[in-house]
Each structure stands twice: as structure tokens, then as C-alpha cells.
Amino acid sequence: MKNTSLPADQQFFADLFSGLVLNPQRLGRVWFATQPSRLPEGSLCTALPRLDVVLRGEYGNQLEKTQHRLAEGEMLFIPARAANLPISDKPVMLLSMVFAPGWLGLSFYDNRTASLLRPVRHIELSYLQRGEGEAMLTALTHLSRSAHQQDVIQPLTLSLLHLCRSVVNTRPDAQRPRSEFLFQSMCNWVQDNYAQPLTRDSVACFFNITPNHLSKLFTQHGSMSFVEYVRWVRMAKARMILQKYHLSIAEVAERCGYQDSDYFCRLFRRQFGLTPGEYSARFQRG
Incomplete structure (x- = not known):
């Protein structure tokens, strides 16, 4: 029917x-x-x-x-x-x-x-x-x-x-509007691929849209820009890794998509008020 x-x-x-x-x-x-x-x-x-x-x-x-x-x-x-x-x-x-x-x-x-x-x-x-x-x-x-x-x-x-x-x-x-689907699917994709090199242009290309359209979607449906969202996802993953695993700061940085561990440390301290080492020490058993 x-x-x-x-x-x-x-x-x-x-x-x-x-x-x-x-x-x-x-x-x-x-x-x-x-x-x-x-x-x-x-x-x-x-x-x-x-x-x-x-x-x-x-x-x-x-x-x-x-x-x-x-x-x-x-x-x-x-x-x-x-x-x-x-x-x-x-x-x-x-x-x-x-x-x-x-x-x-x-x-x-x-x-x-x-x-x-x-x-x-x-x-x-x-x-x-x-x-x-x-x-x-x-x-x-x-x-x-x-x-x-x-x-x-x-x-x-x-x-x-x-x-x-x-x-x-x-x-x-x-159905939800296509723009909302695109925004949510990009957020989900970033959460799954945060360890890869991610730029506005590369993600826009993957989703077959223009970089400007990507930025517009994050403005319309999100609370932060694309760059801020990627950083937020990576910092959240870094915090989880530091809580659960005993890895060097360089390894944690690489697993979260940062090749420069010093840059990673600056971003982490800016967001959480502690260096990755200081944060990890809170979860170390004596």
C-alpha cells in the first residue's frame, strides 16, 4: 500500500x-x-x-x-x-x-x-x-x-x-531538517575521528559542502565554532586518557590529534587550569 x-x-x-x-x-x-x-x-x-x-x-x-x-x-x-x-x-x-x-x-x-x-x-x-x-x-x-x-x-x-x-x-x-542532520553528523564524525588531522576545509570536503557552509551550520545549530568544537572534543578525550592510562604527555597529545606536545599542554592548561602532568598526578595512586 x-x-x-x-x-x-x-x-x-x-x-x-x-x-x-x-x-x-x-x-x-x-x-x-x-x-x-x-x-x-x-x-x-x-x-x-x-x-x-x-x-x-x-x-x-x-x-x-x-x-x-x-x-x-x-x-x-x-x-x-x-x-x-x-x-x-x-x-x-x-x-x-x-x-x-x-x-x-x-x-x-x-x-x-x-x-x-x-x-x-x-x-x-x-x-x-x-x-x-x-x-x-x-x-x-x-x-x-x-x-x-x-x-x-x-x-x-x-x-x-x-x-x-x-x-x-x-x-x-x-525527519529533522537536513541542516540539523548535517551538523549532528559532523559532530559525531569529529568525535569518532578526533585523532586525525582535522581542518575546516578537510571536513567540509568529506561532507561534500563548502567550508563557509560548515561554519554557518556550527553558528546556526551549535554553541561554539568548528575549531572550538574540535578542541573541546580533543580536550575531553585527553582528560579521559590521563585519568585511565599511564602514558607520556607526548603519547597523549598524539592520540588526541596533536603532534606538538607543547602546544597540546598550553591548550590543556588554558581549558582546565592545570597542565596534563598535574591533572594526571591527581589520579595516580601513591
């Missing part, structure tokens, strides 16, 4: 996903795009993983000889930073998914009525990519090195389609 409370475009994609997950026998092999050493003109390459499903007709990826003719039901998974160059010289209907940390992008192509690279329908839905969705995408990326394991890959891809269907069938009024 259709969810009549969905907007027309969202209902369109909900119907497409229902047709796929309720008829899994129509789904075929999953192919994998790679990272070519040179990107020919027209190649599609982003920092986000994608999945293309051939609904009707033939489709292809010009960058791989074995992928020049993908038939109805076959799929092409493009890991983050991999690339594909579409071949659409024959009639084809295609469903394409882009998996961003804070949203799910869906596009429907039909080259009988428009250029394949210009979607006939397109929507973006707020979706916090954590938990099972993140695990599925990570697993598919790793399995790209073992593409012959279709008995594992195909059920995993079907599960990913089920998850997409669930997202698409969520009413807009049950």
Missing part, C-alpha cells in the same frame, strides 16, 4: 525501491568501480560512495572493459573516490544513490526522455549515516577487492536497498 502522505517525488522513489526489494530475483551481479590513475573527461568521481541499479535496458562503465554492458538488474557500486564513465548509447532506465554522512541522494535517469547525466527526478533526504548503513557501505568497499564473492555481496546490497527504502518511506515531517 502506498504511503499517501509522501510528496510525489518521494513516493516515486518509494515505489522504485519497493519494486526492487520485493522482487530480489530480478537483481543480478554487483560490479565495482575502481580508482583509475587518470580520469578521462566526463568521468564521475566524488568523495561519497554511490550505487547505480539498471532498472531497464543496458548501461555501462567505460573505464572497465568487463563493465561495458550491464544488463537489467545488474548494479555498479562506486566506492568513495572511485570513478565511473557512463555508457548510455542504448535505452536505459537507471536508479542512482549517493550516500552522504547526513543525507541520501536519489536520482532517476531515463535517456529516452533526457540526457543520462541529467536526472529526470532527484531528491535528497535527511539520513544520519551511522550504525548499519555505515557498516554496509564499509563492507561493500572492502568487498570490492573480492568481487567474485557474489554470494556475500548480493545479499549485502539487497540489505542496503531495504535500508534506502526505509529512509524513502519516512514522512518529511518525521
